[in-house]
Amino acid sequence: MRTFLYSLRQGLANLRRNWLFSVASIATVSACIFLFCLFYSIIANVRGIVYTAETTVGITVFFDKDADDVRKAEIRDAIISKGGVKEVVYTSADQAWEEFKTDYLGDDAEELSAAFADDNPLADSDSYEIFLEDIEDQESMASYISGLPGVREVNYANTVVSVLKSLNRVIYILSAVIIGVLVAVSVFLISNTISVAAAFRKRENEIMRLIGATDFMIRAPFVVEGLVIGLVGAIIPLCAVFFIYRRVMDYFMAWLSGFSSDAGLIGLVPLERIFPELCAYGLIFGAGMGFIVSFFTIRKHLKV
Amino acid sequence: MILLEDVSKTYQTGVRAVKDLDLRINDGEFVFVTGKSGSGKSTLFKLLTREITPEEGSIIVNDFDLDSIRRRQIPRFRRSIGVVFQDFRLLNDRNVYENVAFAQRVIGASGYEIRTNVPRMLKLTGLSHKYKNMPYELSGGEQQRVAIARALVNQPRVILADEPTGNLDEANTAEIMKLLEDINQMGTTVVVITHSRAMVETMHKRVITMDKGRIVSDSGALQPRGGSVVLPEDVKSRQKRRIIRRRETL
Ligand SMILES: Nc1ncnc2c1ncn2[C@@H]1O[C@H](COP(=O)(O)OP(=O)(O)OP(=O)(O)O)[C@@H](O)[C@H]1O
Ligand SMILES: [Mg+2]
Numbered sequence: 156m157r158t159f160l161y162s163l164r165q166g167l168a169n170l171r172r173n174w175l176f177s178v179a180s181i182a183t184v185s186a187c188i189f190l191f192c193l194f195y196s197i198i199a200n201v202r203g204i205v206y207t208a209e210t211t212v213g214i215t216v217f218f219d220k221d222a223d224d225v226r227k228a229e230i231r232d233a234i235i236s237k238g239g240v241k242e243v244v245y246t247s248a249d250q251a252w253e254e255f256k257t258d259y260l261g262d263d264a265e266e267l268s269a270a271f272a273d274d275n276p277l278a279d280s281d282s283y284e285i286f287l288e289d290i291e292d293q294e295s296m297a298s299y300i301s302g303l304p305g306v307r308e309v310n311y312a313n314t315v316v317s318v319l320k321s322l323n324r325v326i327y328i329l330s331a332v333i334i335g336v337l338v339a340v341s342v343f344l345i346s347n348t349i350s351v352a353a354a355f356r357k358r359e360n361e362i363m364r365l366i367g368a369t370d371f372m373i374r375a376p377f378v379v380e381g382l383v384i385g386l387v388g389a390i391i392p393l394c395a396v397f398f399i400y401r402r403v404m405d406y407f408m409a410w411l412s413g414f415s416s417d418a419g420l421i422g423l424v425p426l427e428r429i430f431p432e433l434c435a436y437g438l439i440f441g442a443g444m445g446f447i448v449s450f451f452t453i454r455k456h457l458k459v
Numbered sequence: 460m461i462l463l464e465d466v467s468k469t470y471q472t473g474v475r476a477v478k479d480l481d482l483r484i485n486d487g488e489f490v491f492v493t494g495k496s497g498s499g500k501s502t503l504f505k506l507l508t509r510e511i512t513p514e515e516g517s518i519i520v521n522d523f524d525l526d527s528i529r530r531r532q533i534p535r536f537r538r539s540i541g542v543v544f545q546d547f548r549l550l551n552d553r554n555v556y557e558n559v560a561f562a563q564r565v566i567g568a569s570g571y572e573i574r575t576n577v578p579r580m581l582k583l584t585g586l587s588h589k590y591k592n593m594p595y596e597l598s599g600g601e602q603q604r605v606a607i608a609r610a611l612v613n614q615p616r617v618i619l620a621d622e623p624t625g626n627l628d629e630a631n632t633a634e635i636m637k638l639l640e641d642i643n644q645m646g647t648t649v650v651v652i653t654h655s656r657a658m659v660e661t662m663h664k665r666v667i668t669m670d671k672g673r674i675v676s677d678s679g680a681l682q683p684r685g686g687s688v689v690l691p692e693d694v695k696s697r698q699k700r701r702i703i704r705r706r707e708t709l
Contacts, residue, residue, distance in 0.1 A: 161564055168552070362548045365510060366609070367537035368565045 166379030169352045176348040183344050184388025187337035188437045192396045194330030199424045201323045207422030213286040214297050214311040222305040230303055242286040251280045345448040349377050353456040377453040385445020389437045400426045460486055466516030476502035478672040489643045491659045492652045494669035500652045504621045508542055521616055538566050541610035543620035547602045549594040555605050556590040562609045580608040599626035617648040
C-alpha cells in the first residue's frame with residue numbers, strides 16, 4: 156500500500172514532467188476508445204433493429220385461389236409438423252383489409268375505403284403469419300412452405316434483414332481495421348512516452364538501484380503512468396458518449412418517425428442499457444492497454 | 460565482515476584498476492583507505508557495492524557472496540550497506556527530505572518511521588533548515604551531507620563512504636568524522652576512502668594504502684585483530700574450486 160501510494164505519486168510526476176507526450180498518448184487512446192464506443196453502439200443498434208424486425212415480422216403465406224379451408228388446414232399442419240414453429244396466426248381477408256386501411260391510408264382511410272364499399276380489394280389475401288422459434292430457420296422454412304401444394308406466395312422480411320445483417324458485418328470489419336490501426340498508434344505512443352520518461356529518469360533509476368530499490372519499486376511508477384494514460388484515455392470518451400449518445404438517438408428517432416408511426420418499436424438500444432457495457436469494455440480496454448504496454452516497455456528499458 | 464580474495468578488476472578500456480587484492484575487514488572496524496588519485500580506491504568501493512563485478516577473485520560483504528549472489532538478492536544486499544558516493548548521486552528530481560526518505564522507502568519503512576528517522580538524520584547532519592531544497596540548490600558540502608544522511612538513515616551494518624568529506628571545510632569534516640565515529644561506536648563497520656592525510660593521522664584508525672591497484676600498506680594487518688585471517692570453511696572450499704577452475708581454463 157505504501158509502495159503503491161509512492162508509485163502513484165511518482166507516476167503522476169512522470170506524467171506531468173512529460174506532459175506533451177502524455178497528452179498525445181491520452182488523446183490517441185481516447186480517439187481509439189471513442190471510435191470503439193461509436194462502432195459498438197452502431198453495431199448494437201443495428202443488431203437490435205434486426206432482432207425486432209425478425210421477431211415481429213414473420214413469414215407470410217398466401218394461398219392459391221382455389222384452396223379451400225381443408226387445404227389451408229393441411230398447410231397449417233404441414234408447417235407445424237416441420238417443427239420449430241412458435242405461432243401460426245391466421246389473418247382473414249377482412250382483417251387484412253382493415254389493417255391495410257389503418258396502416259397505409261391513415262387519415263384518408265374512410266374516404267378511400269368508401270370507394271371500395273363492401274368490395275374487399277384484398278379478397279384473396281387471407282394468410283398465415285408464421286413466427287419461428289429460431290430466426291435463423293426462416294429461409295429454409297420459407298422455401299419449404301413455398302413447395303407445399305395450395306401455396307401461392309411466401310413473403311418474409313428477408314431483404315431488409317439481410318441488408319442490415321451484411322451492413323453490420325461491414326461495420327464490424329471496418330471498425331476492426333480502424334480500431335486496429337488506432338491501437339497500434341496508441342501502443343506506439345504510450346511506449347514512446349514511457350521510454351522518454353525512462354530515459355529522463357535513467358540516472359535516478361540507477362541511483363535507486365544502487366541504494367537497494369527492487370526492480371518492482373523502480374518500474375512501478377512507469378506502469379502507473381501507463382495505467383493512468385489508459386484510464387484517462389478511457390474516461391474522456393466515455394463521458395463524451397454519455398452526453399452525446401442520447402442526443403444522437405433522439406435525432407435518429409425523430410428522423411425515423413418520418414417513415415413509420417411506430418418508430419419506438421424499431422429496437423434502438425437505450426443509453427441505460429448500453430452504457431454499462433461501454434464503460435466496462437472501455438475501461439478494461441484502456442487500462443489493459445496502458446498496463447501491458449508500459450509493463451513491457453519498462454521491462455525492456457530497465458533490464459540491467 | 461568484508462572479505463576480498465585475489466580480486467582483480469580490469470575496465471573495458473584495458474585499465475587494470477585493482478590487482479590481486481586480498482583484504483579482510485571485521486565487523487565493527489573503522490578503516491581508512493587512502494592512496495593517490497587513480498590508485499583504484501573507487502574501483503574497490505564499486506566492487507564492494509557490486510556496482511561492478513571483478514573478473515577474478517571472490518568478494519563477501521555481510522554474508523553475501525557477491526560472486527554467486529542472485530539478481531533478486533542484490534537489492535537485499537544493498538540495503539544491508541550504507542553508501543556515500545564520491546559524486547553524491549542524489550536524486551535530482553526531489554528535495555533533500557525526499558532524498559533521505561527514499562532510502563527508507565526502499566526498505567519498506569512505515570510513514571511513522573520515515574517521519575521520525577529522516578528529520579533526526581537531517582538534524583544530525585545539520586540540514587534541518589534545508590530539507591525543502593532541491594539538490595542543485597545546495598553547496599557541494601551540503602550535498603555531501605545529504606548523501607551521508609541517506610547512507611545512515613537505515614542504520615546499516617556497514618557504511619562505505621567514498622571521499623565523504625572531500626568537499627567539506629575543516630569544521631564540517633571534523634563533525635562528519637565524529638558522526639562516523641559515533642556510528643562506529645554503536646557497532647557499525649565504517650570504511651572511509653579519503654585523500655586527506657591529515658584526517659587519517661588525527662583519527663588513529665586502521666589505514667589501508669593503495670597504489671596502482673594494489674594494497675601497499677595496511678596498518679591494521681600489523682594489529683592482532685586484523686592479522687591472522689581465519690577463513691570460514693565454505694569460503695576455503697569455494698576458493699579451492701575457483702583455483703581449480705582457473706587452472707583448467709589456463
Ligand atoms: N569506468 C571506468 N572505465 C575505465 N577506466 C576507469 C573507470 N573508472 C576508473 N577507471 C580507471 O581506473 C583507475 C582507478 O580509478 P579509481 O576511480 O578507482 O581511482 P581512485 O583511487 O578512486 O581515484 P580518485 O582518488 O581520484 O577518486 C584509473 O586509472 C581510472 O582511470
Ligand atoms: Mg575515487
